[in-house]
Amino acid sequence: MGIFKSIKSFFTGDESEKKSVEKKELNIDKSQSKKKTKKSVSKKKLDLPKKEFLKEKSKKVSTREPLKKKVPKLGSVPKVDPVPEPGSVNKADPVLEPEQISKLDYDIQSTDSLDKGLEKTKKSFFSKLGNLFIGKNKVDSDTLDELEEVLITSDVGVDTTIKIIENIESRVANDKYVGKKELNAILKEEISKILIDVNSDINSDSSTDFKPYVIMVVGVNGVGKTTTIGKLAHAYKNKGKKVILGASDTFRAAAIEQLQIWADRVGVKLVKQQMGSDPASVAFDTLKSAKSQQADVVIIDTAGRLHNKVNLMNELAKIKRVMHKIIPNSPHEVLLILDGSTGQNAFEQAKQFSSATDISSMAITKLDGTAKGGVVLGISHQFKIPVKYIGIGEKIEDLRYFDPKSFVESFFR
DSSP: HHHHHHHHHHHHTHHHHHHHHHHHHHHHHHHHHHHHHHHHHHHHHHHHHHHHHHHHHHHHHHHSOGGGTTTTOOOOOOOOOOOOOOOOOOOOOOOOOOGGOOOTTTTOHHHHHHHHHHHHHHHHHHHHHHHHTTSSOOOOHHHHHHHHHHHTTOOOOOOHHHHHHHHHHHHHHSOOOOHHHHHHHHHHHHHHHHHHHHHOOOOOTTTTTSSEEEEEOOOOSSSSHHHHHHHHHHHHHHHHHHHHEEEOOOSOHHOOOOOOOHHHHHEEEEEEOOOTSSSHHHHHHHHHHHHHHHSSSSEEEEEOOOOOOHHHHHHHHHHHHHHHHHTTTTSSEEEEEEEGGGGGGHHHHHHHHHHHSOOOOOEEEEEGOOOOOHHHHHHHHTTTOOEOOOOOOOHTTTTEOHHHHHHHHHOOO
8 A cells, every 4th residue: 555655645746755756766876877887997997908918019019110111001012023133032922914024044043042942852861861970970881871771762763872872882992081071072972973964965945956946845744844834935935035835735624724824924825726636736736837927936735644655655756747747857855844742753754754755854843842852863864864944933933944063062052
């Protein structure tokens, strides 16, 4: 009854009861405001350490170079560094559009890039070599046995390893003392002899002897064949040569598409037909086009299939016959592309292609990403095929003429 009485008095004007109700409402509002105040105070307490943290962080950042100098504004074009002088370090690796590709002199060997490209091979080889002298200070028969194992596991190859060890044995026998330093010097000399002996007759640029100079490129899929062709076309074009490419690998649609991308990037013509066309027919059209347009260099891609050596031999022989009819004595060079990171598989590929056709030179790719750089020495010596190019990076200028002396100096540097 008290409740109804209070309500009645509120509406009928009973001031005492009205004040009582208002007081209750006021107490509720105060309690709610206290809760809000507590929340806001606690929030301020939480925010305080964060502010202090940001102050400390800003102090640390302020001691460095301002970030706005490092981060380009949205929509701005990053400045492309000029081509470095020989021996300098190329810090930037921008993605270049076709018209931005810098002109480079491929006769110049950058020791810095070569050292960097062989870094993994050097680190692996010399870490093994250093273990030979643990607990000893002189070369003995056990040291040579261990050195033999180091060379073989570095993918130098059995035949090449035996030759090197035999030569070192005869030299050590004549010396009273051979330590670690002396062994490294002897090893360097023996490797140099092998590489220079095989590569002494190769001309780094034979394109001036014939017009057009015809190169037939062979190798299995996945070794960097198409990429090497594109980089090679770029190198010749930068020397003022007119280059035409031929897509005679008609068994893979991707091969034709990839070669077209490289042709567009470098700015050279590509002669192609549909997938499944006769590879010899593409070679025929390419050489006809090269003659009519007075091209300086022709580079013909071929299929990289090894599952049937007889078919491979017949296909390459047919392409050669067709080339010879259009341009006598062509192809002037048969370039075998090998992936240096595959180690012993590269030896098998060299064996298969050498038996299928006459190989005049080799390009060994992907040496920058592997510790198996010994294949350069082993394959060159075993098959008596000179290495003409090495790939030491992904950039367009990272296909370089192979110089045995520079290679060995970099390896032992």
